[in-house]
Amino acid sequence: MENIKKIEKFKTVCVNRYNALYVENNYVKGNRLEKKIIELGQELIVSQRGVEELKNLLSDGNEIVRYYVASIIISLYPEESILVLKDIEQNGQTHLASNVKYVLLNYQEKNNYFEKFLANSKAEKSK
Amino acid sequence: MKRKWLNAVSTLALAFVMLLLPIFSTVDGSKQTKNYVDYTTQTRTISADESVIDYESIFNEYEDAKLETNGSLTTFEGRQVLNLADLEELDEVSKKELEGEQLNIKYKYSFDYVTDKVTLTAVSIKDTEDGEIQEEIIDTIEGTAFINEAGNIDAVLDIDGEQYLLSELQEAGMVEGCGLFKKLFKAIKKVTKTVVGVVGAIATVAVPAVIGVVGAITGVGLVATVVVGAVAGATIASATAAASTAQQNNGKVDWETVGICAGVGAVVGAVVSGAAYGITKAVQAAKAAKAAKAAEETTKTAETVSKAMSGTEKVSKGTGYKSFDAFKKANGPAGKDQAWHHIVEQNSNNVSKFGANSIHNTGNLVKIPSGYKGSLHSKITGLYNSKAFDITGDASITVRQWLSTKSFDFQYEFGVSKLLEFAKELGITIVLP
Numbered sequence: 001m002e003n004i005k006k007i008e009k010f011k012t013v014c015v016n017r018y019n020a021l022y023v024e025n026n027y028v029k030g031n032r033l034e035k036k037i038i039e040l041g042q043e044l045i046v047s048q049r050g051v052e053e054l055k056n057l058l059s060d061g062n063e064i065v066r067y068y069v070a071s072i073i074i075s076l077y078p079e080e081s082i083l084v085l086k087d088i089e090q091n092g093q094t095h096l097a098s099n100v101k102y103v104l105l106n107y108q109e110k111n112n113y114f115e116k117f118l119a120n121s122k123a124e125k126s127k
Numbered sequence: 128m129k130r131k132w133l134n135a136v137s138t139l140a141l142a143f144v145m146l147l148l149p150i151f152s153t154v155d156g157s158k159q160t161k162n163y164v165d166y167t168t169q170t171r172t173i174s175a176d177e178s179v180i181d182y183e184s185i186f187n188e189y190e191d192a193k194l195e196t197n198g199s200l201t202t203f204e205g206r207q208v209l210n211l212a213d214l215e216e217l218d219e220v221s222k223k224e225l226e227g228e229q230l231n232i233k234y235k236y237s238f239d240y241v242t243d244k245v246t247l248t249a250v251s252i253k254d255t256e257d258g259e260i261q262e263e264i265i266d267t268i269e270g271t272a273f274i275n276e277a278g279n280i281d282a283v284l285d286i287d288g289e290q291y292l293l294s295e296l297q298e299a300g301m302v303e304g305c306g307l308f309k310k311l312f313k314a315i316k317k318v319t320k321t322v323v324g325v326v327g328a329i330a331t332v333a334v335p336a337v338i339g340v341v342g343a344i345t346g347v348g349l350v351a352t353v354v355v356g357a358v359a360g361a362t363i364a365s366a367t368a369a370a371s372t373a374q375q376n377n378g379k380v381d382w383e384t385v386g387i388c389a390g391v392g393a394v395v396g397a398v399v400s401g402a403a404y405g406i407t408k409a410v411q412a413a414k415a416a417k418a419a420k421a422a423e424e425t426t427k428t429a430e431t432v433s434k435a436m437s438g439t440e441k442v443s444k445g446t447g448y449k450s451f452d453a454f455k456k457a458n459g460p461a462g463k464d465q466a467w468h469h470i471v472e473q474n475s476n477n478v479s480k481f482g483a484n485s486i487h488n489t490g491n492l493v494k495i496p497s498g499y500k501g502s503l504h505s506k507i508t509g510l511y512n513s514k515a516f517d518i519t520g521d522a523s524i525t526v527r528q529w530l531s532t533k534s535f536d537f538q539y540e541f542g543v544s545k546l547l548e549f550a551k552e553l554g555i556t557i558v559l560p
Contacts, residue, residue: 021509021510021513022506025500025501025505025506025509027509027510027512027513028291030509031289031512031513031514034513034514034515034516034522035514035522037516038516038522067517071516071517095548095552098544098545099515099517099518102517102518103517103518106517106518106519106520109520111520112520113516113520113521113522114516116520
């Protein structure tokens with residue numbers, strides 16, 4: 001799938017994942033979409049082009065998209081991502097606002113999923 | 128002589144009692160053990176009011192509908208053409224990428240009444256340029272039916288490697304779900320009701336998002352009916368019902384190797400014996416190891432957050448009980464459409480770490496709306512059952528699993544803040560301890 005398509009899909013899946021869990025109260029559907037976000041995130045984050053396109057989404061009009069992108073690329077663009085997350089924490093209109101503190105703490109503790117994923121990918125490549 | 132004989136009898140009697148004593152002790156002891164695994168055959172007898180199922184109308188929903196029974200195994204296959212446009216979000220929740228405007232789907236269902244295994248598969252069928260027919264599995268869900276402690280039929284479903292209790296999903300109102308089987312479910316809902324009405328006493332198990340699995344053991348024509356089921360339900364239920372008519376056993380259904388364990392499972396709450404249902408101890412151990420690792424990595428995080436609110440303080444001022452039952456006995460039931468909710472959850476890990484008195488404590492229990500879709504209880508439970516890489520830093524564990532590795536204060540703070548958040552959204556007030 002082309003990156004543009006992937007990005008569009010990523011945005012849709014982020015919103016649908018949020019809605020599944022918090023609006024439709026369907027965590028099973030939410031979990032499946034969460035998996036999809038991770039799959040797409042992984043596919044995008046391993047290429048420079050993909051990373052740049054993700055970074056552009058930090059200024060997306062949708063708070064949900066901004067939140068997920070910042071959670072994914074926080075280790076690559078900490079300043080920009082933290083700024084976005086802090087803004088969501090203070091002014092956000094979704095349930096994600098209260099999750100920001102965990103994203104930030106995970107980042108401080110080097111417990112960010114995508115940071116670990118990238119480290120593993122590099123280790124695999126160097127073998 | 129008589130005295131000697133009496134002495135001999137007394138000695139023999141004493142020896143006999145001593146011999147039997149440990150045996151009785153063992154038997155009695157086993158009764159007192161709650162966390163047991165019972166592999167004995169269980170028998171249930173359930174009455175059915177009527178005995179007619181309109182198979183024709185169900186089979187008409189499919190092309191090439193085929194029903195077969197081979198020994199204890201019943202299989203059903205049928206095709207349907209689905210418009211992708213009608214299936215909201217199908218593309219995102221299915222395991223495979225789906226292209227085109229229409230999907231030619233073959234549904235495969237199998238149920239084995241001896242092993243209680245239920246499988247539902249969706250296969251896409253395409254004609255290749257060479258004129259060959261290409262089949263590709265889009266989704267598969269496997270489940271295992273069992274009788275729970277209350278004597279009702281339930282099932283454990285494996286969805287993307289996670290085990291879900293069907294009853295739990297049903298209570299949370301997620302039966303209709305979404306995706307691939309959404310249209311199918313709607314189409315057969317009416318028929319399902321008819322079937323349910325026909326077979327009478329039924330324990331229906333339906334499935335959550337994407338796929339449902341209904342299995343059935345039904346003695347149609349006589350009196351035995353037990354249905355374990357799925358969203359593709361009417362078809363499946365009746366299919367199995369038809370097939371198992373021949374297998375009926377004088378109105379009784381024998382469940383072999385039904386292991387019911389009263390223990391609390393880490394993944395799905397109170398569940399069944401791992402050995403009997405494929406939730407193996409190895410899997411649980413692997414998950415526990417992973418959770419322990421996550422705990423180690425985030426200990427500092429927990430300490431930082433716990434400073435904001437101390438659950439330990441709340442609990443130290445409250446009254447603790449040795450069990451939830453003891454708490455309810457002292458504090459009464461929660462009331463209609465309400466439930467007592469443990470802020471720090473009452474899973475086995477928490478109870479062993481923090482003690483029953485801290486968990487079943489007036490400082491840790493709160494009365495909240497429950498028992499219907501969208502209730503505060505279902506919202507908080509849904510969040511705990513969700514996977515959230517952003518919160519947990521892990522793609523494979525649920526929020527509940529992540530939380531169970533944290534300190535009491537961390538879990539308390541998380542629980543209270545989310546309760547308040549959801550309560551605000553719902554416009555309700557809750558009285559915190």
